[in-house]
Amino acid sequence: MPRWRRALRRHDQWVAAACFLVPAMLAVAFLRFMPAVLAVWEAIHVAGPGWPISLRNFHFLFTDPDFIQALRVTLLFSLVVNPLQITMALGLALLLSRSLPLVGVWRTLILLPVAIPQSVSAVIMGVVFRPDGPANAILAMLRLPPQPFLTSPLQALPVIILILCWIGVGYWMTFLIAGLKEIPRALYEAAEIDGASGWQRFLHITLPQLQRQLAFVLVADTIANFLIFAPVQILTQGGPEGSSNLIMNDIYTRGFLYGDPTGAAAETVVLVSVMLVIVSIQFRLMQGRHSV
């Protein structure tokens, strides 16, 4: 056996690991890391003579009423949509991890919207919530007045949140059901013998045992919701009056409709920074609870 082969053999494990990892690492480097670096560079680079770096794109953003409104709308949206989706997912997971009749059918039905592309769901829901659509037909059947839904600055964002819950809750529910299945039955039995009520069992057994899955769902859901674009673009284009202009839609408008790529790059940097801050706070909170 030649020497190089013997040497290779000694490092068999490492070679195998590298073979598996390299494609993923390359993908991360070229598809994630490089665009991020490029976005930062585009945002701070100034062509022409003099110092090549400036914060004037950021200065402009924070004086632009559209950006301020988009930031405000996105934060409000996140504050509502994330707790709402996670609570609904947890509720459904608890319900569907019990031995209900036809439980498989219910789970499939709730998970089904995940299998439909977001853009298709948005088109379908756009029809449902049209002023003359089925949603208003149902209201009329219940003798309630028709609603403007997506054409009203007060209702557009809540309707989009509702649609995103319909799309996303089943997905997050699946992770939580898997977590619930892992909790040892013995813990519940012991608590029952000690006379713990249903609520006490949920609070002191289910929640702490589910913490890892909940942490993942919270972080992943928060990121996914910061990056919502297709439903907004298809349903409202950020309107009426900017009321549903989530930051991803604002970046798109700036970059591709107004033709301001450096402004859009700066806005992307702001979005990623806000996301990093919020996600690290979430991690810290979850870890803090874990150590107690």
Added chain:
Amino acid sequence: MPPRTKSLRRRVLLASIVGATAVGRVGHAETVTLTFLNSQPDHTFDAAIAEFQTANPGIVIQPQQVPYAQLNAQIQARLGSKDPSLDVFAVDEPRVPTYAARGYLADLSAYRDATLAAAGPGALRATTWNGKLWTFPLWTTTQFLYYNVELLKKAGLQPPSADPAKRMTWERLLDQARKAQTAGAKWGFAFDQPDRYYEFQPLYESVGAGPGLTGPDMLTPAITSPAWVKVTEWFRDIYASGLAPRGIPYEQMADLFASGQIAYMVGGPWQAAVIVRAHLPFGLAPEPYFANGKPVTPTDSWALGISPYSQHRDAAVKFTSFLTLDAHGSQLAASKVPQIPANLAAAQAYLKVQSASGGEWTAAFADLVTYELAHTAVSRPRSKGYVQFEEIMNKMYSDIRNGAEVAPALKRADAQLRAVFARIE
């Protein structure tokens, strides 16, 4: 068989194979594929493309259609990243200054005289900016007032005259539209493009309120004057009062008129074909004007531009000039979607065909187009910021149509315009 013959045969065979491969290779290398991005319905340019490809066997045209609302984003994304796979694209003429300033258009100034000769000075102005020619003019446009003969008869209303000297005022038109609605029309009136600045600029120009942009470079918004507020209030009231339909997009408006649900509609000349196809008795009249103002109609339509990053500039010029400067090609390019060719010779033929297409319903077609283009047409403001201006204004009209208050909406759009204009170098 003697061995020599055999080897000779082999050689001949080999040579013919090599030869065929070589010919094939040369043929392959000479075939140029041009991509052509536009927002027209499928098959719009099929006839023109087929004829062009027959005459130019080495060039293949590959049309790429996107919805109108996505065309600007596509152009921005592909030209902004210097994508060499885009060769020819449709450019709305008011957008020429923006795209030229961003370096998205190849300079076509060498064809200036040919363009002037084929399409006249108006078309040349619309495709020129800063003294250079950037696109070839494909179509031009105007607006008509369409009316439903039966709905007017039912309401006991006189049909409006097709004579520009007897043009109706907006005041009188809306009054009659309300009467038609009371008499049974589902909708009294509609603009066919309910969210587009193109359709509303003439309202402001009619009362002398200006196009909404001012200054030496047309980069200063001027949309909050009392006259602008007043005209926009008038626009809002058409929808708020239920005279015009709120939720119907442009793509469905002509069909709604053609199905007999609208008494009067202001719309582009290409809508006549839709209504003729539906066999609905209708008539054409000039676009109304405000009693205290003057008649104004919109103009300028699509042009064809060539990407500076295209690797087939010569073929692209050949193709685009066939669709625009060549009378026959230009006529073919307007055969499916009946828009007015910018090419003067093609326009004459087009006007004859269109006037005859619906019998007495369309008899006034040619005279109206000719009169409006010569006397009342006003171009959109020529500004480096026009693309941003149009995006912001169109969203504003959509908000107002949905019930937003006029003064705050204008103020909001004004602030947005000032912010995006500040970014133009």
